[in-house]
Each structure stands twice: as structure tokens, then as C-alpha cells.
Amino acid sequence: MRKLLIWLPLALFLAFIGLFASGLFQPDDRIIHSRLVGQSLPSFTLPAGASDRPGLSSAQFATGKPRLLNIFASWCVPCAAEAPQLMALKAAGVEIDAIAIRDARPDVDAFLARYGNPYARIGLDARSGVQIALGSSGVPETFVVDGKGRIAYQHIGDIRADDVAMILDRVRKAQ
């Protein structure tokens, strides 16, 4: 008994070392796994956010084809940085809708004139109520919504050039 007790500290310590080592060599998990994946979009109807595009409602998503829902704002710098990637996605045949957060129509028009307009429809979420309902915490964010109107993927932050292939893949899988 005493013998066991004497070696117990060392055994415990070795277990801790194992724990530390596993913690140290585990790759950093920086990807946020959304809790919304698999859930339906919350229902919403938004007025038009730009002068040449119609507004957006949740009913327009369950069309049998996957779509992207991009959350952006004209005052958001990373959104401008993200614009070329959205244009590339559109060129690849992806249909993209958008919600402009805490924005005004003339500002959105100016933004789209400057950075290009990849969107089919744009809803204006002036008080960011829909954004909160979507569980989105900032701009830009992009949701992949499948043909039944369910969220298949949530991308937090801007879409970088090397994310485009991954997003395309997600869209294809959401068929």
C-alpha cells in the first residue's frame, strides 16, 4: 500500500505530461462550428436594399437550388475586399442573395457601382434584426443555403481567394 502511494505522484505527473503534450501538439482549432447548420432560415421579409434589385424574403430560398446568402454592409471594409471573390463565385454559376446591414440605399448603390454587383436580390436590414435572428455576429458573413431553405454552412469573415473552391464545393454538396 505504502509502496503504491509512493509512486502515485509520479504516475499522476506522467498523466499530466501526457495531457500537456496532447494539448501542445493538437493543431489550433480556429474554425467556428456553427450551431445553425441543418436548421431552416428564420422567416423574414426585407425591403429592397439597392435601387436596381428587388428585396429579399426567406420564402425565396426553398427553390430546390442551393444559394449563397451574403451578409454585408457598404461601410464595411472587409466586404469590399471580399467583392472580387463573390464576383468569381457568380461567374462560376452560383446564385447569391444579400442582406445589407444598418445601411442606406444610396450608399449600397455607390458600393455596388464601385465593387461590382454579384447579387440577385438585396434586402435591407436597417436595424440588424434579421442578422441577429440568423445568429450572425458581424459583417461579412456568408451562408450556404440548400434547396430546402436550410443552412448548410456558415462562413464567418470575408471569403478569401483560397476559400472560393471550398465554398463552391459546399454549394455543390448542398444540392
Added chain:
Amino acid sequence: MIAEAGLAALWLAAALALLQLVLAFAGLKGGKPELLGAVRPAAVAQGALTAVAFALLITLFLRSDMSVLLVATNSHSMKPWLYKFAGTWGNHEGSMLLWVTVMGVAGAAVALFERALRRDTHMATLGAQAAISLGFYAFLLFSSNPFARIDPPPPDGQGLNPLLQDPGLAFHPPTLYLGYVGLSVAFSFAVGALLTRTVEAAFARAMRPWVLAAWVLLTLGITAGSYWAYYELGWGGWWFWDPVENASLMPWLAATALLHSVTVLATRDGLRAWTIMLAVVAFSMSMVGTFLVRSGILTSVHAFAVDPERGSFILALLAIYIGGALALFGWRIGSVREGAPFELVSRETLLVVNNLLLSVILGVVLIGTLYPLMTEAFGHKVSVGAPYFDRIAGPIALALMIALAAGPLTRWRRDRAGAVAKRLLVPAAIGITASALLAVLAWGRIGVLPFLGLVIAVAVGAASVAPLWKRKLWRTPLFTWGMVIAHLGCAVSVAGMASDSAFTTEKLVAARPGDRIHTAGWTLHFVNIRPIAGDNWTALQADMQVDRGGAPVLMRPQSRFFASPPTTTSEAALLTCWNGQLYVVLGEEVEGGRWQLRIWWKPFVTLIWLGGVMIALGGALALLGRERRGWLLKWRARKAVA
């Protein structure tokens, strides 16, 4: 040249540490006892060289030598000199250099001043100290060189984190490290005693002052750190259960237990194996803490720049030193005979209770700190916060306080339960009176734990001065005074904690200049808000006239902006009264020219740190009391020779 000289001093110190280890080993095990004569000079020279290297790094910071990478990334020529100076250890490399400096200087002190230890144990201890230092030298030289140059040098540095630009940085890390790393001496003593099979009362008497000294400094360092966080972060809290705070608390808990068990070993020759174990655990906790902070394995407000290579390096050091010491313990402790037995009702028993409860708290803190890591290994992310620690550690700490009240009033070896109960009668009566008073005054307004905390603090406060009862105060030995003051300090600190959580009032308002705010009996007249400039910052400052019936006092909370690196900090304004602190934080401007103000009235919160200082003071008196006897004897002997 200064940087190169510093690096050279560091390499030389490392070489001397290697020499010290080899000499001690060859002298003790290789049958060459004549080599042992060189061990102490090697230790002294090694300590001196680390001090030189550290002084040179301070010089580089004071001169803002931007050709040194560490200075360029952590300092700025526009900083006030105090923060250039203290900025030396406000970063990973500099603080590791402080670490090895403390280790080297502590080793030199053991070489110079330790006289009571048997010679072979002394040499083995110095060998062990050199062995530990060697690993940390390697860590500095191979993966964290503080003297590395940068070419071409940048025109100016990147600045020091503004949260660290506070006089607290000059005081808190050095004292904390002196205690934290000073515990390495106890570790080396334990290894030395195991190697030379001298775990006995004489060994404990030699080790006690070293443990006491490290513990006093650690107590001061933690107290200072807590107060610093309290006023600098502007959150109104004084302990956040952050992994790094826990990393300093765990060695303190182990050292506190060690302090008491080493007394049992020194006085009664009991608890031999347990004392050795605690000596190993205390410094092991320091090393584990360092690993947690510097490997990036846990997230914390104190975290240093993260580098997986450094993490693996420290992990390897942990495995070698702690694993080695624990293996030595398992291998040798079987041959240590059990010490003197004692009765159930005795001071020894209460000290064992103290040790067990401290160990349980240590375990609770350790598990809470590492729990996120454990669950992550199984794929879940969890964070453990204050509620866990408060709810689990709080009640155990209160139980510990009761043992603390009874311990000094119980005799060594054997006592009668009835007699102990009789001695506790007056403190218990005081506690009951306090609880009745508190129940009448604040029933339903305060939680159970703060209520018990206040009552126990009052009763334990009374019990802790009871050992002085009917004694001639001037004839009472200094170490008894030390114990009384330290124990009273625990009661005072607990009273402050309980009072803070029971009676604090918080008010959040949006006010415009001219407004008057009323809270907790205070009137705050928000006079105006104006910009002011400091050495390397600009600030918006609110002028507030504050009173509670008497003459108004000016309070000036600021929202401070630093240019390098660009950061905003809030500088709280604190008004200290005899019965508490008023704490005002200036927030952001809201619409309509109004400003957010957060106002706390914290009754008796200062007792927390007053208690901490009393605990440290008690330790210092005990140290002085024990050592003075030796000095007096030595002095008389020298006089007799002359």
C-alpha cells in the same frame, strides 16, 4: 557591445552551472571529495554572472538600444524611464532572464549563507540547483535569447503594452519571481536530502528559513499583483481565477502547506516523506505555471507570445526535473523511517488538517485550471470560471480558517480536547455574537458564503491573537509574533473578501457635466470633462467632486489613449477611506454629450491587501526571529575569538 557582453555572461554562467553539477557529482559519488571545495565558489560566480547579464539587459532597455530585437519589439524611446526599466521583464525573454537570475542568485545565497546543513547534503543541494538552472539556461540560450540583434535596427521600438505601463510592473513581477523561483531552493534541498539520506529534523531546521523567505516574497508578489489588477483593469474585481493567477496561487498553496509541515518536521521530527513531497510539489507548481503561461496551451490575459517550440522545450524540462525528482522520491523515500508519532488531539494533527485542506484547494485549483485542456483532449471546448472556484474552494478555505484558529491554541504531541475547546470559548462567543449582529443587520441581503466568511473572520481574528493572552508581550519570541500577525492577516483578508462580495454597491449611469449622482451615501458632482496629456499618452479626464456630507474630494477617472502601440485604457479613480473604497471608471461617450460612468462603493475591500501584507510581515518576523538567534550566537562567538 553590451548585448554581446550580456550573452557572454549568460554562456559563462551556464558553463559554471555545468561545472558546479559535475564537481558536486564527482565529489559525492565519484570518490573525489577534494573537488567539493570548488562547488561553492562556482555557485557564487554563477549567481554573479546571471546578475551581470540581467543588469546589462536593463541597461539596453534604459538606453533604448533598438538594434536589440527584444528592445525594439517591447520598448519605445518616448516611454518614461521607469517603464523602460520595468519593461525589461515585461516580455517573455526578459522575464525568463529574470527567472534564471533569481535561480542563480538564490543558488549563490545557499552557497554563501547556508551553515546548518550537513556538508554532503549542502553540496548535493547545490548540485541539484545547478542542474535545474542548466535546463533554464539552455531554454534561454537556444530558444529565447534576450540579447539577439536586429539588422538593420528600426528607427524606434513598438512600445510596451499600456496595461503594463504602471508602477506595478516595477514591483509585482520581481517580488513574485523571487518567491516563485526562490522555491527552487526548497526543491533542491529536498533532492539533496533524498540523495544523501538526511531527511530529519536538522535538515528541516536548515530548510525552513529558505522556504519562509520565498513564501514571504511570493505572498507580497501575489498581493501586489491582485491590487494592481484591481485598479488597472478597471473591472472592480481583485481576483479573476485567470490561469496565470492560478499559476501563482498553486505554488503559494503548496508553499504554505510546506511551511507548516516543515515546522512539524523541525520541531517534532514528524511528516518526513510528506514534507519532502511538498518541497518538490511547490516548485513543480511554479514550473507547471510557467509552462501553462508560455506554451499558449491555455488562453489567458497574461499570455506571452506563443511559440510551439518553446512549449515543447519547457515540457521537456518539466518531464526531466519533476519526473526525476518524483522518481527519486519513490526510489529513496522507502528508506526514510517514519518520524515521531503523535496523538490525535495535538498541534501536529491540526497541522496535518491544514496540509490536507491546502492540498485539496491546490487540487481544486489545478483541476479547474486544466479542465479545459482535459475536455479538449476529448473534443469538447469548456471554460471554467469564477463560480466553480468560488463555490468549491471557498468553503474549504473557510474550514481551513477554523483549523487555523485551533492550531496555535493546541499543544504539541498531546492535548486534551476539553482544554482546547475551553481555549476556543472566547473566540467562539465572539463569532456567535458577530453572526447574531450580522443576521439582525443584513438578513437576506447577503449570501451564505460571505456571511460565513465575515463571522469566521471575526472569530478567527480573535482566536489568532489568543496565543498572546496572559503572556508578557515583550518577552514573547519574535516568531510567535510572526505567527500571530500572519494568522490575523488571514482573518483580515477573509473579512475584506467577504465584505467586498457582501456589501459592494455598483452603479452604472450616463451623466453629463453638471450632473449629480447619488449612490451608497455618496454624492458625485460631475464637474466637467477635459483632455489632458501625459508623457506618452493623451487622455480624456472627468473631474468629479465627491463627498458624503463632509468636504468634497476631487476624483479624476481617465480614458487614456496610447499612441505606441495604439491602445485605449481606462484609468480608474480610487478614493480610499477608512471603511472602504470608492471606485470610479470613465467609459465611453453616449449620445447627447453624456458619459458612461461606473461607480462602485466597496466597504472594507482594502482589508484584502492589508491582510496579505500582514501575512507577509508575519512571515518576515518569523524568519527574523529564527535567524536572529543564529546571528547572535555567531556574533558572540566572533567577539569571544577577538
